[in-house]
Each structure stands twice: as C-alpha cells, then as structure tokens.
Amino acid sequence: MIQRIDLRGRQLSRKELLGVLPRAEVGVDQAVDAVAPILEDVRRRGAAALRDVAERFDGVRPADLRVPAAALDDALATLDAGVRAGLEEAIRRVRRVHAEQRPVEHTTTLADGAQVRQRWIPVQRVGLYAPGGLAVYPSSVVMNVVAAQEAGVPGLAVASPPQKDNGGLPHPTILAACALLGVDEVYAVGGAQAVAMFAYGADGSEPQDGEVLCEPVDVVTGPGNVYVAAAKRLVRGVVGIDAEAGPTEIAVLADDTADAGHVALDLISQAEHDPMAASVLVTPSVELAAAVEARLADLADATKHAVRVTQALGGPQSAVVLVDDVEHGLEVVDAYGAEHLEIQTADAAALAERVRSAGAIFVGPWSPVSLGDYMAGSNHVLPTGGSAHFASGLGVHSFLKSVQVVEYTREALEEVADRIVAVANDEDLPAHGEAVRGRLQ
Structure with missing residues (x-):
C-alpha cells in the first residue's frame, strides 16, 4: 500500500535528499x-x-x-x-x-x-x-x-x-x-x-x-x-x-519505543483529508516499519473514507523512510519540512528542541496531530510542501505590520550629521546629506 524508501548507509547532500523524499506529483x-x-x-x-x-x-x-x-x-x-x-x-x-x-x-x-x-x-x-x-x-x-x-x-x-x-x-x-x-x-x-x-x-x-x-x-x-x-x-x-497551505502532510519520526498502532492511526488521520495528502514515517526500526505497514493495511480498509485514504497512502507523496538512526532521521525530517511533525522516540522532548523545519511539532505518544487540529490551542493553519523551511504557521503575527517610529531632536540629529553626509556622499547621493545640513544651518 505504502512505498518504502531505504536511506540506510547513504550519505546524501541536502539537494540529493530533497530529490528522493516523497512529494506529490502535482505541486503548486x-x-x-x-x-x-x-x-x-x-x-x-x-x-x-x-x-x-x-x-x-x-x-x-x-x-x-x-x-x-x-x-x-x-x-x-x-x-x-x-x-x-x-x-x-x-x-x-x-x-x-x-x-x-x-x-x-x-x-x-x-x-x-x-x-x-x-x-x-x-x-x-x-x-x-x-x-x-x-x-x-x-x-x-x-x-x-x-x-x-x-x-x-x-x-x-x-x-x-x-x-x-x-x-x-x-x-x-x-x-x-x-x-x-x-x-x-x-x-x-x-x-x-x-x-x-x-x-x-x-x-x-x-x-x-x-x-x-x-x-x-x-x-x-x-x-x-x-x-x-x-x-x-x-x-x-x-x-x-x-503561507502556501496546500494538501495536508504528516511526518512521524519514531524509534522502536513507538506504538505501531498509534503511528498508523495518525498517518491515516491525515490521509483521510485528501487523496493528495502526504503521510510519511521516518524510522530506524525495520520492525516498527513492518508493524506500521501491517496496521495501515487493516485500518485503512476499515475507515469511513477508505478509498481516499488508500489513494493518499499509495501515492508518491507518502512513504515509510528507513534511516540509520534517530540522528539520521532528524536530518531527514528537517530536510522534508513537514506541515505536522510528530516525534515518537525515547527522547522526544529533547529531539523536538533541535528541529529546525516544521509547521508544528507534536511531542510524545499523547500529542497526536488530531489534538492540534481541534483542541490543543495551537493553530492548525500551517505551511506545507516544504515551505516550513521559511514560513510559519498562522498566528497573531500574520495580521500585524511592524512599523518603526523615528523621533530625533535638533541636537541628536546634529550629533550624527557629519557621518550621514560622509556616507551619503560616498553613495553619490549628496542631496541626502544636504537634507540634513540644510536643517542645521
């Protein structure tokens, strides 16, 4: 149902990594x-x-x-x-x-x-x-x-x-x-x-x-x-x-301490949004990967939107990604830049502090993405398609403009006048300096 991508033993550059990670065929x-x-x-x-x-x-x-x-x-x-x-x-x-x-x-x-x-x-x-x-x-x-x-x-x-x-x-x-x-x-x-x-x-x-x-x-x-x-x-x-918030996506970074049923449920919960939704598991545990794949097969058939879920999980945007260890996994999820990133590892809280690219981070087994969708208090409008590398989720800041108000007295302007004139002349913008000098003559 869901593809596997094996990155074990491969030292890839960021460019190479971006090229092999799963993405939808139809993008923005x-x-x-x-x-x-x-x-x-x-x-x-x-x-x-x-x-x-x-x-x-x-x-x-x-x-x-x-x-x-x-x-x-x-x-x-x-x-x-x-x-x-x-x-x-x-x-x-x-x-x-x-x-x-x-x-x-x-x-x-x-x-x-x-x-x-x-x-x-x-x-x-x-x-x-x-x-x-x-x-x-x-x-x-x-x-x-x-x-x-x-x-x-x-x-x-x-x-x-x-x-x-x-x-x-x-x-x-x-x-x-x-x-x-x-x-x-x-x-x-x-x-x-x-x-x-x-x-x-x-x-x-x-x-x-x-x-x-x-x-x-x-x-x-x-x-x-x-x-x-x-x-x-x-x-x-x-x-x-x-932000360019397109089809939803979840990445789960998990080790062998994670519950395969929890992981499978969370992957399906995002897959039911849209046939183009992305569900990605990144893990160093082959045993966990196999257990999650088995649970996905059972749960996907039983869910209400089985057809939609199956399409999403079977699409090129979804995958189980095998890595060498959790450190390698952190490198992979940072390169992926997921809208939602769940961390279900032994040291989840510490690992979450080191993530650099994710729309929102969900720490531990009791913080599923579904909680963030409704009741966590966080905002669920988040950057997708890798735009978490440079964009933030929706918040108060999304509706605010930063404006600087400059207020100098004559004496304060006079103190820096010569420096302004020197830099303005060097830039061949003498009228800038004259706008200062003219006030002080």
Whole structure:
C-alpha cells in the first residue's frame, strides 16, 4: 500500500535528499497555470465570474454570494449541542494561546533626544478561507478568525465553498462557527476564486454606482488544496498571505519505543483529508516499519473514507523512510519540512528542541496531530510542501505590520550629521546629506 524508501548507509547532500523524499506529483508550480485564468476572470467580471466558476466546480450557482444574516442565525440556532460545545472549547483554548502571541512594543533610546519606537499595527481588513470540498472545516474558521481578532484586525470576511445540499450557501456548521465568533461578512465562494475575490475585490452582478460585492483585503489566509495554494502564490504582492497551505502532510519520526498502532492511526488521520495528502514515517526500526505497514493495511480498509485514504497512502507523496538512526532521521525530517511533525522516540522532548523545519511539532505518544487540529490551542493553519523551511504557521503575527517610529531632536540629529553626509556622499547621493545640513544651518 505504502512505498518504502531505504536511506540506510547513504550519505546524501541536502539537494540529493530533497530529490528522493516523497512529494506529490502535482505541486503548486503545476497548479499555477490552471488557476491564473480563474483569477483574471474574477478580477474582470466580479460576481458574474464567481457564479460561473461555482457552477463549474461546485455544481451549484449561488443565488446569494454574500450569506444573509438570517442564514447565519439559523445555522447557529440549529447547531448540534455537542458540536457547539466542542467549537466553544476550541475557541476558548485557541484564543488563550493567541492572546499571548502579540509582540510587545518598545522604545530604544540611542542618545539624548534620539529614539526609535517599535509599533505593531494590525492590518485593516483580512480575507479568511475555510475549505469545504471533500470535508468541512469549522475548525479552520476558528483558527483563522481568532488569530485575526486577537491581532486587533477591525475588518474580517470569511469565504467557504457553496454547497449543493445547502441551497448554494456554505455548510451550516461553517456558518454556525462564523456566528459563534461574531463574523457577519461571509461569502459562498470557494477555491482559487475566493482568493481572487479577496485580493482584487468584486463588483456585484449588475454594477451600479458604488455597488460592490466584496471590498479588497490586505491579507488572505487559510488552508486549502493545491489550487488555493497556487492562487495565493499568484496574488502575493497584491495582498499578503500567510503561507502556501496546500494538501495536508504528516511526518512521524519514531524509534522502536513507538506504538505501531498509534503511528498508523495518525498517518491515516491525515490521509483521510485528501487523496493528495502526504503521510510519511521516518524510522530506524525495520520492525516498527513492518508493524506500521501491517496496521495501515487493516485500518485503512476499515475507515469511513477508505478509498481516499488508500489513494493518499499509495501515492508518491507518502512513504515509510528507513534511516540509520534517530540522528539520521532528524536530518531527514528537517530536510522534508513537514506541515505536522510528530516525534515518537525515547527522547522526544529533547529531539523536538533541535528541529529546525516544521509547521508544528507534536511531542510524545499523547500529542497526536488530531489534538492540534481541534483542541490543543495551537493553530492548525500551517505551511506545507516544504515551505516550513521559511514560513510559519498562522498566528497573531500574520495580521500585524511592524512599523518603526523615528523621533530625533535638533541636537541628536546634529550629533550624527557629519557621518550621514560622509556616507551619503560616498553613495553619490549628496542631496541626502544636504537634507540634513540644510536643517542645521
């Protein structure tokens, strides 16, 4: 079912290692060509394009692209009590963690009358995407909205795909989660087209004076499939993005102390997201590898989404990777840069401190990725496809701008004037120096 990659006894460079580790055949680079025309269509035609694309990909033509307030209220009123309690607990935990993420402003005094003040300013408006294709993710609404709220963002809009079974509106639980969080600007728009709507804004179906369906945002965040990730890449620069969060992935670094059943369950839990989801086990134990493979065969057939899970585990993006020892395994998972990294080894806590590239790290047998998906308090919107090498998961920082405020007195400027003039002249920018000298004459 799942391929094996044997790296034992092989000393590979980082470039070579990246070449042999499992990755999906269709990546963001390939998806860019497919989504570029959709983005341009939405940019030009607004709501009309959004309805056309929804009909093409979602099988429904939404009458209401912006969800009516009554639909949000009805969704919350009819929400299952157990689901509501779970969402409320997730909101409480995520809010508590994110409330402590906001950086502290400070002032640096360099000399008498010379100071630089560091400010952190929230963006004005954000577009938050909640997937709704093969599965529905009210938990993603929680992760996106709470982080933006704790950053102090004044304008929040949520988009999620229209559902045929819900009259062209997003899934009722998505709507209920928005209502729980006090978000009333919600759109029945999915996929790359939602990213385009947020980035460029969208006119109404019959634009008149000032008729706008959705105003442009400053930042677009949220997980999605490879096409959502490609759309975010294309609009980066027009707006900010959190990261290119494509199909989910899990890497488990485990030794012979790990429970094969636990490992297999966790690999399957991510595989059920999407046939393109990646599940990777890295281990020096041949015995554990064999035991996990056997458990995968049994558990995959018994799970609800067996076909999807089997496709994901059997795809080129999933593998059992054999390594020489745990140290070798650490090198491999760092090169892989997983969205979710579980460490199930004898020294898991110490090893976690040495990881350099992972979206989130789950330490020990009692911290499964599923905990992070819902109730850990951490954010589950994380970088995928190796982008954990340079990107972070969603958090308060995703919605803040760092601004430095410079304030000098005449005396403080005069103290460094000669040095400014010297460097400016050396760069052949004499007017820079003159802008200082002119003030002091």
